[in-house]
Amino acid sequence: MNSPVTYLDHAATTPMIPEALAAMTEHLRTLGNPSSLHTSGREARRVVEEARETIAQALGSRPSDVVFTAGGTESDNLALKGMYWSRRAGDPGRRRILASAIEHHAVLDPLHWLTTEAGAEVEYVPVDGLGRLQVDALRDGIERDPESVALVSVMWANNEVGTVQPLAEVVRLAQAHGIPVHTDAVQAVGQLPVDFAASGVDALTVSAHKLGGPAGVGALVVRRELALTPVLHGGGQERDVRSGTLNTPAIAGMAAAVELAVKRQPEFAAETAALRDSLVARVREVVPDAVLNGDPGPGIEHRLPGNAHLTFPGCDGDLLLMLLDAQRIECSTGSACSAGVPEVSHVLLAMGISESHVRGSLRFSLGHGSSKGDVDRLVEAIGPAVERARAAGVADRRGRAARGAVRDDEGGS
Template sequence: MSETSPLPAAPRRAYLDHAATTPMRVEAREALVAHLDLVGNPSSLHAAGREARRVVEESRETVADALGCRPGEVVLTAGGTESDNLALKGLFWSRRAADPRRVRVLVSAVEHHAVLDTAVWLAEHEGATLELLPVDARGRLDVAALEATLVADPTSVALVSVMWANNETGVLQPVEAVVAAAHAHGVPVHTDAIQAVGSVPVDVAASGVDLLTATAHKVGGPHGAGVLVARRGLDLTPLLHGGGQERDLRSGTVGVPAVAGLAAAFESAVKEQVDHATRVSHLRDTLVEGVRAVVPDVVLNGGDAEKLPGIANLRFPECEGDSLLMLLDAQGVEVSTGSACSAGVPQASHVLLAMGQSEEEARSSLRFSLGHTSTEADVAALVAAIGPVVERARTATRRVRR
């Protein structure tokens, strides 16, 4: 009987969507696996429970060290979306309860949907008045507009939420200026720092923010684990009620293995941040230059604004971003449009629309994001594929327009 020929190895795929999620770090995986057999509930008083509690509290200390805050300020959650919801809803409810005049919620127009949709829900169901703060053509917050709306009626403002760095364009926001403007009127500030941690320096205490969101799977940790840093003394109304865990802000049994993996990922990502930024910014610049060489009319969204080192958002005139994504995927290159999708219907990116782009322009962009496993080969694969892909997408677009 003849030997069966081995199946050919699957071609290597170039993963350029680290802003969506990045592969787990070895140390995070090891920490998670090492604690899967841990039996005790961290809320139990016996030896097994105390051991589980020890792991949780040591992990909390590790996260606090990484983020520049106190361990008692770290609230463990199931991820970024929960943390954003707890921050906005919890703060709004508490501030309004203390003073019924405080109903205005100020958020930047380019926030992640975990913040935007939460703010919209508060407006539709809880009587909040939502105000979207404008950004300039580069996607950077207009601080003067924030100051003006605060001065107009500071006693009616419940909170301000401005992300540390945008998840689509990578543009860094003026967080310290936001804090200075808001705190001048006694208004607390929340920032979604999910994309920033591990890519740029993030220090809660130095920034002055009152609430900060971060999550594990963006820095090489497990899915389903995140944190909300909440300044001590800040009154928050919990979303979940039950056993009173996490300062009574997040009831529910803490997932010890996931928390251990989260802490390991945060520690490594922050420790390696400087070297990581240097390496991926070089890859990003190589990517942009390579794409420009074969698609000369490509546009870098965000222009010369200061950005995260690993994100490049490029606009390809006369192309549909979704078509480009699928054509690249067929060539083994995985990217993102960054746009929302409702019931299977592609929508233009709200971020790019807020930057002043037309619907057509906003639909013609792709986000390329690099991470700790990215290589020169990933970038080379994209550059090799992008020229024919763009030409094919443009041909399809021209046919439709005829």
């Protein structure tokens, strides 16, 4: 375990930047509940409120729009359940929720829960082959019966394949009918220019650990005029919408990370996209039949600058991951895991990619600190790893064929 780590999984989590680490550790040492009325409490409250102002400034919102949460998943749950309950309470006919088919599980699973437990009717709007929302389908969905739509939720950019979504068009379509829009911008902040007010969305999810901050803290940036029914009930610390003692050190760390990530975003995006482009080109030199999934761009209007999502035909992604991990090159299959086994990606299936290609996919995600050396090490390792993973795939298929258990879509490659 002495070899250097080549970390190509920034979409999963990022190393903390020194400024965030310093801000967080400083406040881990200090006493005070931000809700207390005494001096220590006021000092802690001041840290929280300064963090709120910093984040609001960085993301183009008012400070009072920022609701701190325990992370992206909680923010998504609060936005979806809070908006749905509140909209339905105002008008029991508003039961429809329109969301893209490629949302993260932190959106899909609350929506599924709302369907089974709260009478919601969720319509999943399809995407095209590049993973981009089909705006016409969304328009049809809204205009079929706009009065019954509670909300629309479309992510800013997809976490697996990196495709940037046509959010401006989504907002325009929804606003025409007064329908609120939520966006999960967990992957976007720090990678793309994100301005809450300019975007026109009503609620936006952000998470600290995806942009150099600590895990376990995030925010829902939500227009304070929008009524939200709380998910967590208790002391009412955050606008009575979210309860729980505020995590002062983590919030301070998050503010430092958000501020710097947004400030450095233009330069970061340009450098990282160039590095990513060279990663893709050089991997494909070694493995010519590797396929880039998602929007090939060019430019960050199309694709997250740090994202490279590739299919290696004939390989099992999780075996390839294991072979690279043995050389301390760390990446991801991109999709969720259940019990340590990657699930078949709903994102790639929604893009119309065949199941055997889906299984042969890996996501390499670059972030702050990524270097040409990282790409060099990957390029050096990927060829032999693909060869071995293919041999294992051949062995698997031969074994299954001998037992008559080959799936239909695996005849070729």
